[in-house]
Amino acid sequence: MSTSAQTPAPGVPRRLRIAVIGAGMAGILAAIRLKASAEHEVVVFEKADRIGGTWRENTYPGLTCDVPAHAYTYSFAPNPDWSSYLAPGPEIQRYFEALVRRYGIAPLIRFGCAIESCRFDDEGRRWTITDSAGRQDDFDVVIAATGVLHHPNTPVLPGLDDFAGECFHSARWDHGVALDGRRIAVIGSGSTGVQITSALAGRAARLYHIQRTPQWIMPMPNQPYTDAQRAAFRADPGLIDEIRYGDHYTGLVRRFTRAIIDADSPEMLEIEAIVRDNLERSVRDPALREALRPNYRAACKRLIYSSDYYEKIQHPDVEAVVGRIECIEPEGVRMKDGSLKPADVLVLATGFQADRFVRPIKVSGRDGADLDAQWSPSPSAYLGIALPDFPNFFMINGPTGPVGNFSLIDIAERQWAYIEQLLAPLARGECALVELRAETLRDYDRRRIAAARRTIFASGCASWYLDATGVPASWPWSYEEFVDCTAQPNPADYLFMA
Numbered sequence: 001m002s003t004s005a006q007t008p009a010p011g012v013p014r015r016l017r018i019a020v021i022g023a024g025m026a027g028i029l030a031a032i033r034l035k036a037s038a039e040h041e042v043v044v045f046e047k048a049d050r051i052g053g054t055w056r057e058n059t060y061p062g063l064t065c066d067v068p069a070h071a072y073t074y075s076f077a078p079n080p081d082w083s084s085y086l087a088p089g090p091e092i093q094r095y096f097e098a099l100v101r102r103y104g105i106a107p108l109i110r111f112g113c114a115i116e117s118c119r120f121d122d123e124g125r126r127w128t129i130t131d132s133a134g135r136q137d138d139f140d141v142v143i144a145a146t147g148v149l150h151h152p153n154t155p156v157l158p159g160l161d162d163f164a165g166e167c168f169h170s171a172r173w174d175h176g177v178a179l180d181g182r183r184i185a186v187i188g189s190g191s192t193g194v195q196i197t198s199a200l201a202g203r204a205a206r207l208y209h210i211q212r213t214p215q216w217i218m219p220m221p222n223q224p225y226t227d228a229q230r231a232a233f234r235a236d237p238g239l240i241d242e243i244r245y246g247d248h249y250t251g252l253v254r255r256f257t258r259a260i261i262d263a264d265s266p267e268m269l270e271i272e273a274i275v276r277d278n279l280e281r282s283v284r285d286p287a288l289r290e291a292l293r294p295n296y297r298a299a300c301k302r303l304i305y306s307s308d309y310y311e312k313i314q315h316p317d318v319e320a321v322v323g324r325i326e327c328i329e330p331e332g333v334r335m336k337d338g339s340l341k342p343a344d345v346l347v348l349a350t351g352f353q354a355d356r357f358v359r360p361i362k363v364s365g366r367d368g369a370d371l372d373a374q375w376s377p378s379p380s381a382y383l384g385i386a387l388p389d390f391p392n393f394f395m396i397n398g399p400t401g402p403v404g405n406f407s408l409i410d411i412a413e414r415q416w417a418y419i420e421q422l423l424a425p426l427a428r429g430e431c432a433l434v435e436l437r438a439e440t441l442r443d444y445d446r447r448r449i450a451a452a453r454r455t456i457f458a459s460g461c462a463s464w465y466l467d468a469t470g471v472p473a474s475w476p477w478s479y480e481e482f483v484d485c486t487a488q489p490n491p492a493d494y495l496f497m498a
């Protein structure tokens with residue numbers, strides 16, 4: 001049995017060897033789909049010893065997906081058992097683990113296998129993948145399903161190493177550290193910092209939520225599903241479809257994307273009114289209310305959904321600390337105003353290096369093209385999927401795809417269905433390589449950047465949406481536009497090479 005990719009013969013249908021990098025939500029999707037088609041040989045490389053990606057790595061208290069659970073679910077694997085409208089992180093991890101079992105894809109996964117490089121061999125017209133142990137393997141196609149927010153951002157704060165207590169990043173939660181009755185400082189007010197603060201309020205003896213920039217909070221009730229509701233979902237999957245495909249949720253997504261792409265739209269004004277009203281109604285103390293009032297527009301940073309943050313921040317043992325940090329001292333956090341926030345535990349909810357897509361894997365394409373160089377100063381990929389100079393190399397949830405407040409699973413499924421169509425001519429032997437035309441990406445980027453500058457993300461705030469040049473890197477058009485663009489590849493956008 002051959003385990004390496006064969007040099008393709010023109011016109012002869014072939015079984016492709018496909019490498020999928022990453023066994024998170026996107027990699028599992030690709031593996032399930034490829035296994036179901038049974039057409040190709042698939043190897044999934046996973047650097048950890050478990051599947052799950054972001055849901056494996058993030059285990060912090062309060063972790064909840066802010067997309068409704070029934071929409072954050074593969075279309076082909078609805079889950080009647082979600083415990084609540086918004087699912088807790090561990091439940092999502094269990095969902096993926098159950099699917100890996102149900103679809104029998106574990107045997108396809110090489111765990112503990114960190115890929116160091118992917119090198120395209122111009123002569124053999126295949127990819128050589130090398131892992132950190134120096135093992136090499138050849139493939140016809142590489143699918144990078146390496147995630148979006150993956151590499152923790154550790155802030156540069158003077159004295160951080162001298163902190164006398166326990167300190168860890170939110171995505172590296174140390175479950176050996178006691179929390180109850182202790183003094184805890186949480187740095188960062190993105191979705192993560194807000195969820196952690198809400199979860200620890202009332203548990204910590206003293207909880208400081210330290211925020212350089214306060215955030216707008218969109219109220220989002222999170223009702224648990226009752227046993228009767230779950231039984232009804234099981235009996236009638238149409239009820240699940242009503243949640244995920246019905247007017248309520250899809251209407252929200254459509255209105256939200258319209259708001260994002262037109263900062264002066266009625267939809268945007270409605271969002272602003274809701275979050276302003278939430279702040280006014282929920283925070284009693286006028287001084288605290290003003291401290292928590294952002295000085296930029298709603299949804300400029302990724303909008304935070306929470307039903308209880310404002311309530312929890314007013315808990316007697318919790319203090320919102322709005323301002324800049326001077327340094328970390330052994331006893332706690334010293335603020336620029338001179339105050340010390342004494343802490344036993346320091347949680348860095350300081351986000352991720354959002355432009356690290358695929359890297360640190362070293363990828364070299366046709367004629368030695370270097371991915372790092374192509375992505376300097378900032379990464380982009382056509383529809384978040386494909387690049388010129390990197391034939392047969394496709395991404396799921398790659399740069400410039402939609403990463404707004406809606407289901408990345410839906411986005412990944414659409415991208416995968418598009419990629420499958422690009423694989424088809426390879427499998428039929430009509431060509432050996434499919435590669436995006438350079439002009440396709442150039443034209444896309446020209447239009448994308450112009451549109452991105454008009455989105456709410458560019459309305460004057462710092463956020464992980466902005467690339468190194470200050471341009472929002474998220475899909476800048478409507479959801480419907482994404483659906484249209486990914487429905488079918490336009491052959492004119494690609495080179496199909498023998």
Ligand code: NA7
Pocket residue numbers: 149155156157187188189190191192193211212213302325349350351352462464
């Ligand atoms: P985010 O949304 O990137 O938030 C990171 C937070 O950390 C944000 O409040 C930052 O303040 C703060 N930060 C970062 N560096 C520092 C320093 N040096 N000092 C003080 N504060 C700092 O990350 P999350 O993990 O909350 O959420 C990421 C996504 O995960 C989320 O959007 C969902 O898609 C899921 P800043 O606002 O820059 O002043």
